[in-house]
Amino acid sequence: MKLVVLGLSLSSSWGNGHATTYRALLAAFAARGHEILFLERNVPWYANARDFDQPDYCQLAFYETLDDLAEWREAIAGADAVMVGSYVPDGIAVGQFVQQVARGTTAFYDIDTPVTLAALERGDCAYISPELIPGYDIYFSFTGGPTLSRLEQQYVSPAARPLYCSVDVQSYMPLDVPKQWDLSYLGTYSDDRQPTLERLLIEPARARPDLRFVVAGPQYPDTIEWPDNVERIAHLPPAQHAAFYSASRYTLNVTRADMIVAGWSPSVRLFEAAACGTPIISDVWPGLDSVFELESEILPATSGEDVVAALDREGARIGEAARRRVLTAHSAEHRAAELEAYLKAAHASAASAALAQNAQ
Incomplete structure (x- = not known):
């Protein structure tokens, strides 16, 4: 057609x-x-x-x-x-x-x-x-x-x-690159996502100065006080996304407020990270468990403590399970x-x- x-x-x-x-x-x-x-x-x-x-x-x-x-x-x-x-x-x-x-x-x-x-x-x-x-x-x-x-x-x-x-699985796949960060986040700044980013990434970064964090995306105000162990990348073109996720031990998914209320709103970043085999820590919303199985394919988090606990886990199996789900349902x-x-x-x-x- x-x-x-x-x-x-x-x-x-x-x-x-x-x-x-x-x-x-x-x-x-x-x-x-x-x-x-x-x-x-x-x-x-x-x-x-x-x-x-x-x-x-x-x-x-x-x-x-x-x-x-x-x-x-x-x-x-x-x-x-x-x-x-x-x-x-x-x-x-x-x-x-x-x-x-x-x-x-x-x-x-x-x-x-x-x-x-x-x-x-x-x-x-x-x-x-x-x-x-x-x-x-x-x-x-x-x-x-x-x-x-x-x-x-x-x-x-x-x-x-x-x-x-969905995700192009030919462009998003696990790459053999050194791990640079313990937790990454990729997303444009938005007012309604920022409190969750503060709670699920910035607070854990302050609590764990021995770990490495990164936030990639444009439009973040200069007024944000980033901890010393949080790296900033102003813009990351799609050609570099797979390497970014593959260099992350874990990555964070943060959802906009309206989408949390509505539920059943998986972002493209969720599928891209999973396709790279990177284990995901996500905020919680209705329908998340219809996209990935909680605990075995994705780790839900409501607090900084949840994130810190997740980072102390070995996440390889979770990342592999999420990738299998994407290949069978979300490509x-x-x-x-x-x-x-x-x-x-x-x-x-x-x-x-x-x-x-x-x-x-």
């Missing part, structure tokens, strides 16, 4: 987890024989921090303004499916354009579902509106569980389906097959509805 994706970014992973999610998913989707066009808004903060060349599995094109999308009207109209992603600049107007022009299946891919729903409740979501949701044939959600029913019942989505993030190939099945089902449903209408 021909798929057009209008997403936040494919070209730059700076300050977002969307790029690596799209790269893994679309490469695997193309490997199933499909043709893909990715349209990305050309914004300076990503244009100045691109870490990805023109992919060989899809066409990547940039547009400057909403009016420029008219140049892609024919491609959007002729596609078998068109998918708009969360956080796309002027996403409401983009969605309206797609729903007016597309003749195939239309979908919204929300890689930030709990954040989106919180913004919709406040009435200040910039990339999708309650009026737009029923117009998408499918609402692909980064979050599973009860959120799917809420999307269908409260926001009248015709079909809300889980499409978790990009698995997710691409799910995407294909959902789109085919939507197409078949639309065809049946058209036949029924014509028969009347």
Whole structure:
């Protein structure tokens, strides 16, 4: 099938987890024989921090303004499916354009579902509106569980389906590199994650000056007082992620507040670390045990003491078990097959509805 994706970014992973999610998913989707066009808004903060060349599995094109999308009207109209992603600049107007022009299946891919729903409740979501949701044939959600029913019942989505993030297991695998850190964390700064990072990494670092810690990611304020045994890396491009995780005895997963409340919201970093065989210490949220088995595949922690206790354990078996889970359930190939099945089902449903209408 021909798929057009209008997403936040494919070209730059700076300050977002969307790029690596799209790269893994679309490469695997193309490997199933499909043709893909990715349209990305050309914004300076990503244009100045691109870490990805023109992919060989899809066409990547940039547009400057909403009016420029008219140049892609024919491609959007002729596609078998068109998918708009969360956080796309002027996403409401983009969605309206797609729903007016597309003749195939239309979908919204929300890689930030709990954040989106919180913004919709406040009435200040910039990339999708309650009026737009029923117009998408499918609402692909980064979050599973009860959120799917809420999307269908409260926001009248015709079909809300889980499409978790995934990982390219060819790019993320255990590497034979020296261990540099006892505990690592990779993630962009956010106000609502910082208290958990303080509790689960900075406090343990202060308690254990004999251990080595690292925090990688942009936008951390200069006002944060990092202990001497916490190294800072301002930005780590995806090409270096596998080496980063492989150099970590353990890595930490920290979840945003809205996603903890919603549950069933595994981040792409969770799957990437597990694919590298790095044992994970994670904050706790509903549905975590549906992604990894607690204690044997991932170590839950609610306090700094839990983290320190975990760091005194040998984690190799936990990391190996988590990697096996990713290979059997959370690879990009698995997710691409799910995407294909959902789109085919939507197409078949639309065809049946058209036949029924014509028969009347």
